Amino acid sequence: MGDPQWYDLFHRRGTRRDFLRVGGAAAGLLALASVPGCRADARLRSIGSYPFKLGVASGDPEPELIALWTRLDPEALETVGVHEKPVAINYELARDNNFKQIVRTGSAIASPEFGHSISIEVGGLHPGHEYFYRMIVGGEVSPVGRTKTAPAPENTPDRIRFAFASCQDYEDGYFTALQYLAQEDLDFIIHLGDYIYEYAEHDRDTVRHHTGPEIQTLQEYRNRHTQYRSDLNLQAAHAATSWIVTLDDHEVDNNWADESPEDDQSPEQFLLRRTAAFQAYFEFMPLRQASMPSGPNIQLHRRLRFGNLMEMSILDTRQYRSSQPCLGGISPSCATHISPDQSILGRSQREWLFRGLTRSEARWNVLAQQVMVARLRGSDAEGQETWSMDKWDGYPLERSALINRMADAETPNPVVLTGDIHSNWVTDLKRDFDDPSSETVATEFVCTSLSSDGDGQDMTAGGERLLRSNPHLKFYNGQRGYVTASVTPDLWTSEFKVVPVVTEIGGSLEARAKFVIEDGHPGAERA
Numbered sequence: 370m371g372d373p374q375w376y377d378l379f380h381r382r383g384t385r386r387d388f389l390r391v392g393g394a395a396a397g398l399l400a401l402a403s404v405p406g407c408r409a410d411a412r413l414r415s416i417g418s419y420p421f422k423l424g425v426a427s428g429d430p431e432p433e434l435i436a437l438w439t440r441l442d443p444e445a446l447e448t449v450g451v452h453e454k455p456v457a458i459n460y461e462l463a464r465d466n467n468f469k470q471i472v473r474t475g476s477a478i479a480s481p482e483f484g485h486s487i488s489i490e491v492g493g494l495h496p497g498h499e500y501f502y503r504m505i506v507g508g509e510v511s512p513v514g515r516t517k518t519a520p521a522p523e524n525t526p527d528r529i530r531f532a533f534a535s536c537q538d539y540e541d542g543y544f545t546a547l548q549y550l551a552q553e554d555l556d557f558i559i560h561l562g563d564y565i566y567e568y569a570e571h572d573r574d575t576v577r578h579h580t581g582p583e584i585q586t587l588q589e590y591r592n593r594h595t596q597y598r599s600d601l602n603l604q605a606a607h608a609a610t611s612w613i614v615t616l617d618d619h620e621v622d623n624n625w626a627d628e629s630p631e632d633d634q635s636p637e638q639f640l641l642r643r644t645a646a647f648q649a650y651f652e653f654m655p656l657r658q659a660s661m662p663s664g665p666n667i668q669l670h671r672r673l674r675f676g677n678l679m680e681m682s683i684l685d686t687r688q689y690r691s692s693q694p695c696l697g698g699i700s701p702s703c704a705t706h707i708s709p710d711q712s713i714l715g716r717s718q719r720e721w722l723f724r725g726l727t728r729s730e731a732r733w734n735v736l737a738q739q740v741m742v743a744r745l746r747g748s749d750a751e752g753q754e755t756w757s758m759d760k761w762d763g764y765p766l767e768r769s770a771l772i773n774r775m776a777d778a779e780t781p782n783p784v785v786l787t788g789d790i791h792s793n794w795v796t797d798l799k800r801d802f803d804d805p806s807s808e809t810v811a812t813e814f815v816c817t818s819l820s821s822d823g824d825g826q827d828m829t830a831g832g833e834r835l836l837r838s839n840p841h842l843k844f845y846n847g848q849r850g851y852v853t854a855s856v857t858p859d860l861w862t863s864e865f866k867v868v869p870v871v872t873e874i875g876g877s878l879e880a881r882a883k884f885v886i887e888d889g890h891p892g893a894e895r896a
């Protein structure tokens with residue numbers, strides 16, 4: 370390895386003011402003792418029980434930097450009386466999974482204010498390299514995680530291979546799809562939201578159970594994340610490669626929008642709830658410091674680059690959106706629906722996104738986001754046109770602005786990745802959805818849920834109806850699973866992989882469909 374051009378960031382330390390960054394060639398190991406206000410008094414020589422019950426994770430790969438995550442088990446800390454103290458965690462990063470070639474070691478402080486979770490930014494790494502990491506506390510060693518840095522900015526990698534997935538309701542099904550996802554050879558995994566569900570335990574027959582009422586407080590959100598993260602298939606998928614995450618509604622509350630909850634709560638009550646939900650989300654995800662919440666706000670829209678092959682804008686279509694128009698849900702249009710004030714992105718995120726789409730020179734330009742962009746025209750019992758107001762269909766003018774921007778700026782090969790609706794779709798994004806002969810500007814791949822809604826069906830009556838009334842739709846499937854993407858300079862390949870049975874342990878994985886996009890030819894074709 371070359372000179373130690375790297376920096377460490379000590380994470381989860383309460384306030385932005387405490388945040389330290391040491392960068393540049395001169396930066397060496399940032400010793401704990403040198404961190405102001407950092408009481409390294411809990412360097413444990415031993416610990417009462419295994420502290421890494423929730424595993425390890427890594428996230429947001431950059432060419433020279435990766436975020437490494439873990440969270441210590443509160444009971445393990447309590448047995449040695451340090452559950453209310455900051456605790457030092459050592460980490461090791463190596464080129465091999467036997468840790469014979471260790472290239473980085475360091476320490477980070479896990480503080481009780483953040484539930485003894487850490488996300489350490491380790492920099493100065495080599496672009497496009499595979500690494501292995503582990504954490505050590507009180508003589509106990511964590512499971513080993515594998516991760517990979519992004520390619521160098523000026524390089525065109527031969528291929529990037531990743532997967533995208535969403536929606537893992539713990540009650541509805543086993544995380545078998547995540548077990549298979551962990552066995553794929555991937556550069557990274559994108560999780561598009563509904564990582565947890567906020568619901569109370571359901572009365573209906575479910576394969577597993579939430580505990581308690583609908584979650585509201587920080588402790589309740591932490592407990593729910595802990596329950597989900599205790600699943601070994603989810604842990605395996607995190608350990609297998611780095612994750613790029615964004616949240617959707619159920620990390621907070623069903624169909625929330627900005628300050629508006631689904632439930633009977635005032636905006637003030639809901640903002641307190643949002644604060645709790647965002648903090649828990651940040652504590653459990655391998656996010657960068659830049660995403661640390663400040664009160665009821667979290668910064669999740671961000672951009673990652675993979676050489677000059679791919680640029681990815683990760684969006685947040687919940688936190689800044691106008692409330693769902695008209696009657697919400699699936700309803701006919703009304704005046705608010707077509708008001709220019711309706712926004713799903715909010716002004717600042719929209720300007721940031723449009724600037725990125727205008728100037729990008731990457732071969733493929735990805736939007737990783739939550740709800741379906743393509744138009745899905747439905748009809749009610751009286752035959753009146755209806756729209757799903759929680760999706761981009763509730764914000765049609767902003768959708769047109771987005772698609773027009775990509776077309777007018779000639780953004781190279783735009784591809785939208787979407788979750789949310791628990792079904793697989795491939796669609797063209799048209800300049801004018803009313804005119805099937807109008808220009809296809811981009812392609813949208815919608816991934817199904819990992820477990821939400823339990824065992825599905827390949828085709829449903831609703832799927833058939835929507836395919837009939839929306840000619841830009843090219844594929845539908847209503848089973849559980851995930852989508853892999855293999856991206857080369859000439860070709861994008863999306864493969865839909867399904868797990869037909871998730872309500873029993875041990876369901877099989879099936880390759881359901883494959884679609885390709887050729888460079889310079891928007892619109893996916895069946896392969």
Ligand SMILES: [Fe+2]
Nearest residue numbers: 536563789821
């Ligand atoms: Fe969902």
